[in-house]
Amino acid sequence: MTGFLLRRVLRALLTIFIVVLAAFLALRTTSDPAIVILGPDAPPAAVAAFHEAWGLDRPLWVQFGSYMSDLLQGQFGKSMLDGQDALSKVTARVAVTLQIMMPALLLGVVTGVGAGIVAALHRGRPLDRIVMLGAVSGFAVPGFVFGLVMVLIFAVNLQWLPSGGNDSWQAMIMPILTLATGWAAILARFTRSAMIEVLDQPYIRTGSAKGLIWREVVMRHALPNAAIPVITMIGFMVGGLLAGAVVIESVFSWPGIGQLIVSSVSSRDVAVVQCVLVLVATTMVVSNMIVDLLYGWLDPRMREAG
């Protein structure tokens, strides 16, 4: 078990390192932050001074080396735009993003998994058809379209809700609903097929043959088995939470991490972009690791295989 854990952690660190290296190279070689930040008409002396101040005149590998050694000490560098600490700038925005992500995830998981279970238990009957129709539409319509349609109806026409920003709790409703709909749709379909597969297994009939009534069979024997693939799916969703913020925050002008990524990439604010990327990669890797550990807990057959 410890060996397994150690291998997983080393692999996770390697993944994060590759992400950092790729991001670093991509950002430093495609354009010059000095030109972007100071403007194309900036005098050469100012550009040179900027280069020297941020160490951009040194060879690329030296820059990367010093960046990495800062990183290992927990230093993500300063924003080239306003000199603020990149990490604190990013964490402040992460908190704003989580304000809509967490309730949306909770709502999406509860409704999606619930709807999937209900559909599987009513397989082939009208309730199943209705739930699946909803899930397929929710899955087929992209989040930004759904979001914009909601803005049109509830903000523009009915004027019940603000169209964007994060000034009031009402502003959270539409982004949360948009995110939750997409997740619920995916999870409903996924949970339904996982449940249907499990319900067809002989051990379900054994549960009934033991004397359990149907509800008990579902709770004790079907759900624990169906949970295994569903947990994986939720793990992927949690891993993609921060990365997925870009689109939804643009639609609802929610000032979270997604907006920060967009603005700092276009202004070549290298330290901030890299801080965000490290954070995104870390959440992705960590949630995958947690899923792997949960696997072993949920499915004893995986314990030796790990």
Place this chain on the structure above:
Amino acid sequence: MPLLSFSDFRVDFPRGPAVRGIDLSVAHGEALGIVGESGSGKSVTWLAALGLLGGTARIGGRVMFEEHSLTEMPPNRLARLRGGRIAMIFQDPMSTLNPVKRIGRQVAEVLALHRGIKGQAARAETVRLLDQVGIPNPARRIDLFPHELSGGQNQRVAIAMALAGQPDLLVADEPTTALDVTIQAQVLTLLDTLRRDLGMALVLISHDLSVVGELCDRIAVCYAGKIVESAPVARILRQPAHPYTRGLIAAAPRLGAGAGALVPIHGQVPDPWNMPEGCAFAPRCLHARTDCARQPALAPTGGADHLSACVLSDARSATAAHRETRHVSA
């Protein structure tokens, strides 16, 4: 009063009938074998009677368990009868146990449900049951998962689970089909010993006449959703009355009989949606006559406990037909 009896029991699926009127009873402590090809309705009969078939099946006729009518019982009451007074075990032991639960917990679940035994007492009783079904070192194995045991051991766990409710009737649906021959014999011997020791009735469903012949007092032969013959084991194996039973016996492989000793029954079981008029076996029968077009009733032939559903079933024509069979197969 018989322990359990079917009268004119029927099961219909949307695609056609699977069981087409069965009359059968099981006495207390009796070992009854049900034999037939796949699709003959031999398993469906029992699954349907115990409420283990899915929603698309429609059930007709009556099943009485002592004075209780299983066919009229509310589903949740019927559920509590299963695993208690009537237990059932199934074919594939690797998939009949829940892969994510320890075997001990799966056995103890029955103890809690039907005998109210919990905690340490349940653990002790589970160890005793596992020991009874021949699991070596049960105190250690109790915490294993099904994938950590062999197929034969899993079937023993399934039997322990069935015994946990102290049943009066154990229905074993092809319990050894998925096992190796040597393990097969062990499991059959175990079932036989347990039945005698515990005095429960056993219904052994199998496609294998030799398996059933070894263990049972009486055999009922199923064909296309009906019982075509039933009689005490010695009688049916020695003097089968129905051409289908004779065909089954002739088709069974015997060791040492030499090559070419197998006599297959030609043709196939008719599809449920395409049942012939009258006797369902007639299209495959070597003795088919014009009056096979009417449905023969299950009637005594040479003794009150030997029933056969064939127009040839009076003793004289049966013997004649038997001679003819030999002639044809020679």
